[in-house]
Amino acid sequence: MIKDKILSKSNQFNYYKDNYFRLLEENKKIKEDLKKTKKNHNKLKKNNARLKKQNDILEKDNIVKNNDFDLLKPYVLESSIENSDLKFCPVCGRPTEFVPAGITKRKNALCNKCKAFERHRLFFLVLLKKYNHIFNKNIKLLHFAPEKVLYNKFINNESVDYYPVDIDPENFAKKNMTIRDKVNMEEIPYEDNKFDLIINVHVLEHVHDDMKAMHEIYRVLKKGGICFVSVPLSGNYETLQKPEYNTPELRLKHYLQEDHVRLYGYDIKDKLESVGFEVKQYNIDSLTSEEKVWELYGLHNGFVLFVCEK
Template identity: 35%
Template structure:
C-alpha cells in the first residue's frame, strides 16, 4: 500500500500511515445514555478508522479509480479518509452529513440539494441503517450519481431478509434487534433488491477477500473482519 512501512510491533493503519501498537475498542451505545466497551480492538488510535474504513482506502489504492477531476460525494465523512481525499480531489470533493459540523453540506439524505448527475463517485458507509425512508435515500443517491458513475455502499448485514419495524423506538430494543441503539433496521442480503429498485446495477463483493491480501497482512492492517460491500453503478 502507498506509504506502507514496517512497524516493529503491532500493526499498520493504511488510512493515516501510522504504526499501531494497540488498536482501540469501541464504546458502543447500548441503551439510553449507556455505553459498553467492545472486547476487541478495532479503531486506529490516530485516525479512528474502522476495518471498513481501511477496506475502502485499500480498495481506492488498488483500483486507482479516483482521479484529480473525479467529483466525489462523501456521506458521513470519516476524518482519516477526509484527510486523504480532500487534498487529492480538491474542490471536487464534497462532504455531507445530517448533523456533523465541519462538513460542506448539512443535508437530509432523502432530500439532497444537488443537481442530477452531480457526482462520479459516492461513498456511503454505515448510514442507510439509520434512515427510516431508506428507499428515498437510495433513490437520491442514484439521482445525483453521474451516468457511468459508481456508489460504494456499505451497511451492516445479518441474514437474508431485512428486519424493520418503525414502532420499535427504545434504544435497548433497537440494540437487541439491530445491533446498535441508533439503528432503525438490520439489513439482510436483500438490500441488493432495494438498491436495484432505486435504479442501480449492483455488484456484491466481500472485503477483504476482494483486496487479495494474505492473512498476515490482514492482521497487520487489522482488516480481517469479512464484510459485504455493494458496488452500485448507474
C-alpha cells in the first residue's frame, strides 16, 4: 500500500500510467479498425472477382460482336449497291455474284470472279478468322491437288515454302500452275514432321486407301502443325462405301461423282482422330449465327471444314 501511495505521488509514474491506458485504448481502436478494414477488403475482393467475371463475359461478348461486325463489314460497305443479289467472296475479297455450278447444279456455288467454290470460301473464312496467326512465321505448306484460286494465294507468299503436289502433275500445266512434286497421298515421299500446314480440300474421296493416306498426312505434319480437310458429305453419320459400286455410273449415282470411291459421313472425324489428330469441325454457324453473313458468303451449314492438329 505504501508503494501505491508513493507511486501515486510520482508525476513520472502517472504520466506513463496515463499513456499506458491511452495506448491500450488506441490499440484496441486500431484492432477494431483493422478488423473492419479486413472485412471491407474481403468485400472488395468479392466485388473485384464479380466485376472481373462480368468483364470477362463482356469481353467474350465483344469478341463475338466484333467477329460478326468483321464478317458483315462487306455487306455494310456494299449496302448502297442497288443489286441486292450481290454477294461477297472472302477469297478474292470482292463483291461478286455466286452462280450455279457442280454436276448437280448448286445455287450460289461459284464466285463469278475468282471461281472459288463454297468449300474454298469456308476454308478461307476459317483460316482468316481462326488460324491467320500461322503466317506470323516462315512455314512449310503442303497442298494436295491445289485449286488455282488457293494456289494463287500461296505461290508468291514470301513466308511460305510452298509444296503444291498431285498424283498427275501434267493436268496442271494448262492452268499455268507448277506442281512441285508428283505425290501419291498413300505414300508421301517426304520425311517425318516436315510441314507446318497441310491443305487437303476434296481429295480424300478420290483416294482408295484413305486410312493409309490419313496416317501418311499425320506422319509428315509437325507436332503442333495443322491440316485442313474438307470432303463432300452425305449428311449421314456413316460413310458410304461398297465394293459393288465399281462403275462410273454407280459411283456417280451413289458417290456424287464418277471418280469418287466413297461418300463420307460425319464419321470422317472419327477416322481422322483414330490416326492421332485432335479434330475441330467448323461450318458457317461456328463463325457467326448471323444469317446475313450466311447469305453474304453463299454458305450454309452443310459445308464443313475439319481442322486437324497433331
